[in-house]
Amino acid sequence: MNGRVFVIGLGLIGGSLALCVKKEHHEAVVVGFDINGEQARLAKMLGVIDEIAENIDDGAIDADLIIIAAPVNETKNIIRLLSELPLNPEVIVTDTGSTKSKIVESAASLTKKGITFIGGHPMAGSHKSGVSAAKEILFENAFYLLTPEEYIEGSRVERLKEWLIGTNAKFLTITPGNHDYLTGIVSHFPHIIAASIVRQTEKLAEAEGLIPRLAAGGFRDITRIASSSPAMWKDILLHNREILIELLDQWQIEMNGVKTLLEKENSAAIFDYFQQAKQFRDGLPQKEKGAIPAFYDLFVDIPDYPGVVSEITGFLAKERISITNIRILETREDINGVLVISFQTEEDRQRAGRCIGSYSSYSTSIGI
The missing domain is CATH 3.30.70.260 (ACT domain)
Incomplete structure (x- = not known):
């Protein structure tokens, strides 16, 4: 495919998608913009993009595909800006955000003007960040969720997949609401639990100085995701607050059940609790990439x-x-x-x- 692809946000995800497009579509011109000018210049120097856009307006006007790889709150602002521009009527606009319902709702300003918006979420990541960490293999065999609204023609979804074929990802098409529910369970909620374990341990460590030393090994491993970006997770939680509140209510019921088992000293039930957890966990796919980047x-x-x-x-x-x-x-x-x-x-x-x-x-x- 030829044409112009405009990537807004040249971090790990945006940079890696740019590389994937360039790998598969040699005739395409990949233009990039980042609020951090140094990131954009580095992306050009590394060959991640072909051209630097001085601003979003310049890069978006003639684009055939616009990829918004920015934090979820900033994505909504960018969509609002794009809706005010005279875009190519055939352009497809997509994003990479970890929540979808509110972003797709905000894209109504584009769809009212006949512009196709298809929400996207490549479920891959890395321990590193920035465009220097971008890799064209980042998304291989990872799930790439697409959340088109019902009125979006299937041919438009297929065209977006064709643009992104270089990711070698597994594309799944689901509704925005279903996306937020599923990722809430397997990604957003675990991040809350990991952070809460760390916070509780921090408080207990004030009275027991050995805790930080003893937590240096396996404890760090099981709570790794608590080291994720606080700013990013603040926005994700607020975007998906209703589902997360529901999951937290269910978690409290679950923990009350464990508390009851301990109070009753129910040895058999405690064994079964851990046995069932082990069986389910051991049955999960070991070689597939999931919602949380694997270590x-x-x-x-x-x-x-x-x-x-x-x-x-x-x-x-x-x-x-x-x-x-x-x-x-x-x-x-x-x-x-x-x-x-x-x-x-x-x-x-x-x-x-x-x-x-x-x-x-x-x-x-x-x-x-």
């Missing part, structure tokens, strides 16, 4: 001597395997330490395990 961690048992970390990273460098994070678990019961190395993909994690095994006698394992 591809490799655990390496290492002896405690100077230079061991650089030795391990040297093995990976020889094989040109990139890592996204590395740390040592501080809580351990024996003399050996545990090095935790994070990777961008499952393939990289598997390659790293084979690499380290071939160069050394260190044992490796992955978290499940």
Whole structure:
């Protein structure tokens, strides 16, 4: 396909989508705009985009596809601005926001003028941010949710998929309301729970100084998502407040049930509670990408001597395997330490395990 694609917001998601479009549609011209001019210049320098738009007006007027990759509140403002411009009548406007109902409602200002708006949510991410972290493989095998309203012609949805075919994502078409309910359950709500666990632990740590030290290992792992952007999650929660309030009410009932089991010392019921949770969790797909970005961690048992970390990273460098994070678990019961190395993909994690095994006698394992 040829034409002009305008990407508004050149962070991880916007930059990665730009790369996907360029990979598949060589004749297309990808134009980018970011409120941070340095990000836009970096995107041009890295070849993520072909041209820089000085403002949204200049980039949008002649575009055949407009991708809004901005925070949900800012997306609504951008949609309002676009509705005031003389856009190409055949343009398709889409977004990448984590909530859909209110964004699709705000797009009525576009649809009244005959402009096609199709809500979108690529369910992929990374531990890194910014256009320098953009990758054309970011969305491979990830779910990409599209939320067109009922009157949107199927041919327009198919055209958007064609523009985005380079993502190699799994496209699902659902309603905006269904999107917000599903992502509320499997993404928004878990972020609230993770943050609440951390907040409670922080309060308890005021009276018990050992808590931060003991929480350095597995506790950090199970609460990782609490480190997500506070500004972003403030907006997401407010956009999806009705569904999240309902889920929190259900959670309180669930926790009251556990409390009752403990009060009654119901050993069999407690066992069943954890058994059912284990069975459901173990039955979840292990290789598919879901609503929360996966953490591809490799655990390496290492002896405690100077230079061991650089030795391990040297093995990976020889094989040109990139890592996204590395740390040592501080809580351990024996003399050996545990090095935790994070990777961008499952393939990289598997390659790293084979690499380290071939160069050394260190044992490796992955978290499940």
